[in-house]
Structures are given as structure tokens and as C-alpha cells.
Amino acid sequence: MRVSRLFSHTLKELPSEAQVESHRLLIRGGFIQQLAAGLFGYLPLARRVMNKIEAILHEEMQKIGGQEVTMPVILPSDIWKDSGRWYQIGAEMSRFTDRKDHEMCLAMTHEEALTDLARKIVKSYKQLPLLVYHVQTKWRDDPRPRAGLIRVREFTMKDSYSLDTDWEGLDKQYRAHYQAYFNIFHRCGIPVQAVTSDTGMMGGKLAHEFMYLTEIGEDTIITCPSCGYTANRQVAVSRKEPLPGEEPKALEKVHTPGCKTIEDLAAFLSIPREKTAKAVFFMAEIAGTSEETEEKLVMAIVRGDMELNETKLANAVKAKEIRPAREEEIEAVGAVPGFASPRGIKDALVVVDDLIPESSNLVAGANETDYHLVNVNYGRDYQAALVTDLVAAGEGDRCTRCGASLKAAKAVEVGNIFKLGTRYSESMGCVFQDKDGDTKPVIMGSYGIGVGRLMAAVAEEHHDKDGLIWPVSIAPYQVYLIRINDTQDDLPCEKADGLYEELLEQSLEVLYDDRDERPGVKFKDADLIGLPIRLTVSKRSLEAGGVEFSVRGTGEKRVVPLEKVLEEVKETLFTLFQELQAKVVPQEYRD
RNA sequence: CGGGAUGUUGCCUAGUGGCUAAGGCGCCUGCUUUGGGAGCAGGAGAUCGGAGGUUCAAGUCCUCUCAUCCCGACCA
Structure with missing residues (x-):
């Protein structure tokens, strides 16, 4: 393919809409065009x-x-x-x-x-x-x-x-x-x-x-990093350490003015966050077999120092969709946002993290503004519809299998x-x-x-400051052939044209920059489009003995005699393929 | 769907109520130049996202609307 005929063009300047590098380079290199949000045209290079x-x-x-x-x-x-x-x-x-x-x-x-x-x-x-x-x-x-x-x-x-x-x-x-x-x-x-x-x-x-x-x-x-456990955060599990067991103490109501968050509460009562229970409210759409879906308020309880994983909650209640509940929806079941407790609420699905039953004497809301309950115990003070793992695993948590620190x-x-x-x-x-x-x-x-x-x-994954660097297996073409025009001498053009024909005859995929452009423009475009091999035919290269040969991404340049170029191209492509193929090895199955 | 930002020629941008909307890139014509996005000369290309309003006067201010991007919700 001749660059002069290619149905696309490169851009010098960064497209302002594009934020990530792959997007910028694919647009700048003339691979794609956006039509609307999430809708793209794929130009010949991308195709x-x-x-x-x-x-x-x-x-x-x-x-x-x-x-x-x-x-x-x-x-x-x-x-x-x-x-x-x-x-x-x-x-x-x-x-x-x-x-x-x-x-x-x-x-x-x-x-x-x-x-x-x-x-x-x-x-x-x-x-x-x-x-x-x-x-x-x-x-x-x-x-x-x-x-x-x-x-x-x-x-x-x-x-x-x-x-x-x-x-x-x-x-x-x-x-x-x-x-x-x-x-x-x-x-x-x-x-x-x-x-x-x-x-x-x-x-x-x-x-x-x-x-x-x-x-x-x-x-x-x-x-x-230790045992190789890997999971999407949506389902990842981590070891949850219960606090030392305590005898259940008598329930007590305490005045906690303005303590709407776990941080406020722990600071006000001078207790660690682990001694609190956090209540989070969601509206869950429970899927039916017909068009009717039931929307239900779900109250999830996790220990105060832990974060709720919404995917786990949605799966636990078999919800089609969950969304954070609005204040009035929370109040409708008799709970008070900021001071909420599973005690004494009605018409809500209470789901409790499985660490909670093992944690005694927690501080929870009193369902009364500016009041919390101390020494709340699961089973004695409230019951849940479901007890299951609800907690999000995160950086630094312990692996359930080997106890090492998770990343x-x-x-x-x-x-x-x-x-x-x-x-x-x-x-x-x-x-x-x-x-x-x-x-x-x-x-x-x-x-x-x-x-x-x-x-x-x-x-x-594969780019540098100058542009894309396609792996040989999926590069749109294998070779970017540049001819550098010389007004005094037709020889470079003739040699380049000849080489282009030879490359085609050998069924090599070549993009031939035959444009009447200055060398700099062609080099920049070659870097941007990122084909594995670049060949340059110029007066200078011919005087040096042939064709300049370079591999994208390596910075290496050398002159190869004209009659050896085809061989050199094939060998290099073969080596590049071999390097990729070396990574195709049996993988250990993990679940 | 919530929060934020932006819409000026194919692309990037300037324009802070006042003359014919400016520049660069790209494009067309000619000359010159040919190893890292050249130079000179000429040219085409905009109803300033759209609608309404305020004003003697709107790209600029106001209202509505549409679109795109970013964060969140959501999602593969």
C-alpha cells in the first residue's frame, strides 16, 4: 500500500478529547475516528x-x-x-x-x-x-x-x-x-x-x-504475591480477624451528639473502629421471572473498620440492581440515617457480614438522633435474614490461604x-x-x-513518546518503506520503487511512503504508525551501500546492501515472531 | 442517573459586550528545499453546537436544549 493512497491521515497535534495514550495514538496515527460516544469508525490501519x-x-x-x-x-x-x-x-x-x-x-x-x-x-x-x-x-x-x-x-x-x-x-x-x-x-x-x-x-x-x-x-x-491467589475485587476474599471474645454485656444507650460517621463515633467514645458496627442502606431490585420486580430496602452490617463490597451484597440478596438508598427510604423503615441500627426496624432485609456474629459488644446506632447503643450483640439484640461475607478485600489485607499481605x-x-x-x-x-x-x-x-x-x-502496552510499536503478529503492515526524494538524482526513487515491488512479490506487507514530503515528516509518521521494520532508501543510504534498516522501538539503525534487504526483512520478522511465540507456553490452571 | 468541564473552519487554539472573528497545523496553486513534522507567495475553508432572551450592539451576558470529555453510580 502506498501512503499517498491510504484512506487516513496522521495528526500532529493531540486530539483534545482523548485522555488515554492508546486513544490518542490510535487517533493521531489515523487508525480510528469517533462518530459519537462509544461509537467508532475503524480505518484501514485499524481494520x-x-x-x-x-x-x-x-x-x-x-x-x-x-x-x-x-x-x-x-x-x-x-x-x-x-x-x-x-x-x-x-x-x-x-x-x-x-x-x-x-x-x-x-x-x-x-x-x-x-x-x-x-x-x-x-x-x-x-x-x-x-x-x-x-x-x-x-x-x-x-x-x-x-x-x-x-x-x-x-x-x-x-x-x-x-x-x-x-x-x-x-x-x-x-x-x-x-x-x-x-x-x-x-x-x-x-x-x-x-x-x-x-x-x-x-x-x-x-x-x-x-x-x-x-x-x-x-x-x-x-x-x-506469596501463594498466587488472584481475584477481581468484586469477589476477592480476605482473612477477617475476629476480636478476642468477650462476655456479652448489658445493652446501654449513650448520647453521641453529631456522631454521624464511624470516625466521629470512634473518636467521641475513644474506642477503636473495630468495636463498631456500620450500617449501610441500599435499595435492591429483586428480579422476578416476569416484568414485575420488587424493590426492597436492604440494610447491610459490616464491622466499622471494614468496607462493604456492593457486588457481594447484590449477589447475596440476588438483586438485579442495587443503589444507595435515599434518606426518606431509610426513614420509612424506622431507621435514622447516621444513627441507624438493625434493632427495631421493619420491612427491611437485614444482611450481616459473617464476622459480626463473632464480634461481641459492638457500638451501633440507636435509631434515635444523637444516640448510639453500646454492647450490641448479634443474636441477642437482633437477627438477620442472611449472614455472609460482605466485606471488600483491599491492599494490605491478609490472604485467606496463606496469610500474606494482599496487593x-x-x-x-x-x-x-x-x-x-x-x-x-x-x-x-x-x-x-x-x-x-x-x-x-x-x-x-x-x-x-x-x-x-x-x-x-x-x-x-506497546508505545513510546514517538508513537505505537506494534507486535509483529498484529501490526497492520510489517514494513514501512520510506523513499527520500532527491531533486538532483532520480536513483533513490527508482531503487525505492523497485524495492517496493520486490517486497510485494515476496508477499511481504509493506506500507510505502511515496509521498512528496520532506524526510522528517515521513520519519515521524513511521514512528507514529509503529510498524516493526522501517526501510529507508535515500541518496545517503545508497552511498553508504544500500538501504537503512531499523527495527521500531530498538533505536538501532544499520545499512543493508540492496540485494540482501529481502532476506534481512524475513529473518527479522521471523525472529520477532519467535520472540512472541516463546511466551506461548502451558499455563497452570488456578481457580 | 448525580457532580465537574468543554463546545469558535478537517485538527489545535486566541478572542475578557464594540470595526470585516485572529493565528498555527492540515488542504489547494506556484516557486524553492529534501535525513527527524522546511521556507516564500497566493488561495479555499466558520451562519462561533442549537433555540430563545437581554442590549443601540452578543462568539462574549442570561435561560433552555443538544453533544462530547472527566469523576462517581453502572458495566465486559
């Missing part, structure tokens, strides 16, 4: 990167037995009603009616569509196991797209779906994906960590997320794998007959990787 990423996805999926399909991008409501998600998912799903007034939606994922295909095709255990996948556009009306391609509304995703007769089969396919995902990310030149995660709207039993660690990430992962890090989720189990097969009637003639639901898994997000993550 080629994504084609290569997709080719890797196809290869790794087919290696583990995947068969490619295409499903509609517009789906009828019926199948979503079958699974129940029509009612569970909110505004993130875009719905509309067709001309016949049928309810439809834009596919935000394809579990239902795939399960529908499977229930029509799979009849017998003899057909299983199966692995079906697709690479398609999905739409999620995210309330807040951000950071360029990291979080968008319309995106291309590789989704695969495994179908098995039993849990052992699922486990096998799940582990196959676990390994395939590491292969994919390593082939794309990006380091990832697999962490256990929340199953979110997918439902199901177990999930891993593949995390690329970066400051711009919006997920937090918790890792143990927290920011990350971007570039892939996920879910053990769905029978979540969709049961609700949608995707069943098969086993050897004994029994009818059983298919055991399913679902596995996703976002193509654009992966490209952005690679851009985030």
Missing part, C-alpha cells in the same frame, strides 16, 4: 490490526475444536423472555419494535441466540461435546463509554459457547479456553493475569477474567470465561437424551474476547 487479531482468534478457537457460526445482530424478545434476561437487564439493552410491532433488541451477547440454535440441533448425547463460536458486532448501551476503545458501546467480540453432556466435559472445555486465551493474548504481545470473577449478568457458576494490568484500568484485582492493582478486562452450567439450557429447554434415554439439559460455557479493546490494550 488490518483487527483482521490479524481475529485471525489469531479463529486459529486458537479452531485448535480447540471450535466451529464458526454467524447469528443475527437483531434478536426477537421471545428468546430473552425464555431465559428471563428480558426482564433482568435494564437500559443497557436497546429494544425496539419492528413494523409488525414485534419486540426486538440489539444483541448485546448471544447466549440466547446460540442456545436457541443448540436446542434445535442437539438431540442426542452422541452429538456432544460441541464448541461453537462467532466473531460479531454487539451493542451495549453503556451509561459511560470511556478511554477510547477501552469501553465502547458497539464492539466486535469473539464469543464461543461450549455444549457438554456433563460437568466434567464443561470443565475440560473451560480449561481448554483458559489455555487458549493465554495463547491468544501472548500471541498478541500482551501480558495478562487470569483472576476469578463475578458472573454478573451472565449468571452461572464460575468465571475467570483475563486482566491486563494498567493504571488506566477500571477494574481492581487483588493478588497474593491491589488496576486492570482492564480483555477476556472472560464463564461456566454457565444449565443457566440457559434449563430456562430455554435446550436438552438432549443421554444413553439411558433420560432427557437432560445441556451443560454450557461461554467465553468472550473484545477485539477492539484488545487492540487498544496492545496500543496501551
Whole structure:
């Protein structure tokens, strides 16, 4: 491809909207154009990167037995009603009616569509196991797209779906994906960590997320440097140390004027925060099987020194959505914000962290302004509907497995794998007959990787002050060939044109900067676009004996005789591929 | 959905109620130049996001609205 014909152009100045480096460089390099919030056009350079990423996805999926399909991008409501998600998912799903007034939606994922295909095709255990996948556009009306391609509304995703007769089969396919995902990310030149995660709207039993660690990430992962425990903060657990046991003492009401926070309270009473119980209120929408959802006030109690994990709470009460409760909603059940206590409230779902029953004589609210209760004991003074782990793990907490100090890090989720189990097969009637003639639901898994997000993550990982540095496996082209024009001498142009033809004949992917521009412009653009190899043909290089050869990111430059350039390019590309391939190794499975 | 910020030509910006909205980049024409975003000359390109209002006078002040970005909520 000649740069003079390329459908894009580079920018000298930083686009003011772009805040993160991957976004800036992809715009400046002429890879993408934004159309609206979370909506992008992908220009030829980006398209080629994504084609290569997709080719890797196809290869790794087919290696583990995947068969490619295409499903509609517009789906009828019926199948979503079958699974129940029509009612569970909110505004993130875009719905509309067709001309016949049928309810439809834009596919935000394809579990239902795939399960529908499977229930029509799979009849017998003899057909299983199966692995079906697709690479398609999905739409999620995210309330807040951000950071360029990291979080968008319309995106291309590789989704695969495994179908098995039993849990052992699922486990096998799940582990196959676990390994395939590491292969994919390593082939794309990006380091990832697999962490256990929340199953979110997918439902199901177990999930891993593949995390690329970066400051711009919006997920937090918790890792143990000692034993290797890693989890998304949404589900991470830490060791909770109970205080030394005490005999329950008599309940006592004390005057605590203006003490609305745990800090105020602990300071006023001169007690450690561990001796207090914190009450946090949420409104939870409990999902039903129909359009009716019940909104209920949830009162969560954790020890004063600990932080509530909202995901754990939402999962504990099986809520579709939770949001902080408003003051009047709290007051409606008889509680007093700032001085709230589970004692004597009505019509609220009380959920207590499992450390609370082991903690005696805590200070809690009195449900009366400016008063708290001292020596509150779970069981004696109040009861809860649920007792479970509600506490957020954080930096410095103790690992539950080995006791070492946990670390927290920011990350971007570039892939996920879910053990769905029978979540969709049961609700949608995707069943098969086993050897004994029994009818059983298919055991399913679902596995996703976002193509654009992966490209952005690679851009985030591989760049320097001058521009992008694409890993050879997904670079839009392999070679950036520069010709430096000379008004006195046609030879550099002729040699460069000739070299371009030769590179093409050898099926090498080359971007040829044939523009009538000054050298500086071409060098800057070459750095910005970030192809692995740069070749420069100029009067100077010819006088020095050939073509200047440099590898992006190394700073190294040397002159290679014209007749050896093709060989040198091939060898270098091979070496670069080898370096990436060296990272594709078996991974230990952790859950 | 809450909080904050910003909308001036394809991009980056100036313009602090007063003449024909200014500059740089990019683009077009010509000349010159050719190893790290050149120079000279000429040119095209804006109903200042939109609507309403205040005023003798609005890019500038007010109201509403739309859009985008950031933080939070949410989410893969």
C-alpha cells in the first residue's frame, strides 16, 4: 500500500478529547475516528490490526475444536423472555419494535441466540461435546463509554459457547479456553493475569477474567504475591480477624451528639473502629421471572473498620440492581440515617457480614438522633435474614490461604470465561437424551474476547513518546518503506520503487511512503504508525551501500546492501515472531 | 442517573459586550528545499453546537436544549 493512497491521515497535534495514550495514538496515527460516544469508525490501519487479531482468534478457537457460526445482530424478545434476561437487564439493552410491532433488541451477547440454535440441533448425547463460536458486532448501551476503545458501546467480540453432556466435559472445555486465551493474548504481545470473577449478568457458576494490568484500568484485582491467589475485587476474599471474645454485656444507650460517621463515633467514645458496627442502606431490585420486580430496602452490617463490597451484597440478596438508598427510604423503615441500627426496624432485609456474629459488644446506632447503643450483640439484640461475607478485600489485607499481605492493582478486562452450567439450557429447554434415554439439559460455557479493546490494550502496552510499536503478529503492515526524494538524482526513487515491488512479490506487507514530503515528516509518521521494520532508501543510504534498516522501538539503525534487504526483512520478522511465540507456553490452571 | 468541564473552519487554539472573528497545523496553486513534522507567495475553508432572551450592539451576558470529555453510580 502506498501512503499517498491510504484512506487516513496522521495528526500532529493531540486530539483534545482523548485522555488515554492508546486513544490518542490510535487517533493521531489515523487508525480510528469517533462518530459519537462509544461509537467508532475503524480505518484501514485499524481494520488490518483487527483482521490479524481475529485471525489469531479463529486459529486458537479452531485448535480447540471450535466451529464458526454467524447469528443475527437483531434478536426477537421471545428468546430473552425464555431465559428471563428480558426482564433482568435494564437500559443497557436497546429494544425496539419492528413494523409488525414485534419486540426486538440489539444483541448485546448471544447466549440466547446460540442456545436457541443448540436446542434445535442437539438431540442426542452422541452429538456432544460441541464448541461453537462467532466473531460479531454487539451493542451495549453503556451509561459511560470511556478511554477510547477501552469501553465502547458497539464492539466486535469473539464469543464461543461450549455444549457438554456433563460437568466434567464443561470443565475440560473451560480449561481448554483458559489455555487458549493465554495463547491468544501472548500471541498478541500482551501480558495478562487470569483472576476469578463475578458472573454478573451472565449468571452461572464460575468465571475467570483475563486482566491486563494498567493504571488506566477500571477494574481492581487483588493478588497474593506469596501463594498466587488472584481475584477481581468484586469477589476477592480476605482473612477477617475476629476480636478476642468477650462476655456479652448489658445493652446501654449513650448520647453521641453529631456522631454521624464511624470516625466521629470512634473518636467521641475513644474506642477503636473495630468495636463498631456500620450500617449501610441500599435499595435492591429483586428480579422476578416476569416484568414485575420488587424493590426492597436492604440494610447491610459490616464491622466499622471494614468496607462493604456492593457486588457481594447484590449477589447475596440476588438483586438485579442495587443503589444507595435515599434518606426518606431509610426513614420509612424506622431507621435514622447516621444513627441507624438493625434493632427495631421493619420491612427491611437485614444482611450481616459473617464476622459480626463473632464480634461481641459492638457500638451501633440507636435509631434515635444523637444516640448510639453500646454492647450490641448479634443474636441477642437482633437477627438477620442472611449472614455472609460482605466485606471488600483491599491492599494490605491478609490472604485467606496463606496469610500474606494482599496487593491491589488496576486492570482492564480483555477476556472472560464463564461456566454457565444449565443457566440457559434449563430456562430455554435446550436438552438432549443421554444413553439411558433420560432427557437432560445441556451443560454450557461461554467465553468472550473484545477485539477492539484488545487492540487498544496492545496500543496501551506497546508505545513510546514517538508513537505505537506494534507486535509483529498484529501490526497492520510489517514494513514501512520510506523513499527520500532527491531533486538532483532520480536513483533513490527508482531503487525505492523497485524495492517496493520486490517486497510485494515476496508477499511481504509493506506500507510505502511515496509521498512528496520532506524526510522528517515521513520519519515521524513511521514512528507514529509503529510498524516493526522501517526501510529507508535515500541518496545517503545508497552511498553508504544500500538501504537503512531499523527495527521500531530498538533505536538501532544499520545499512543493508540492496540485494540482501529481502532476506534481512524475513529473518527479522521471523525472529520477532519467535520472540512472541516463546511466551506461548502451558499455563497452570488456578481457580 | 448525580457532580465537574468543554463546545469558535478537517485538527489545535486566541478572542475578557464594540470595526470585516485572529493565528498555527492540515488542504489547494506556484516557486524553492529534501535525513527527524522546511521556507516564500497566493488561495479555499466558520451562519462561533442549537433555540430563545437581554442590549443601540452578543462568539462574549442570561435561560433552555443538544453533544462530547472527566469523576462517581453502572458495566465486559
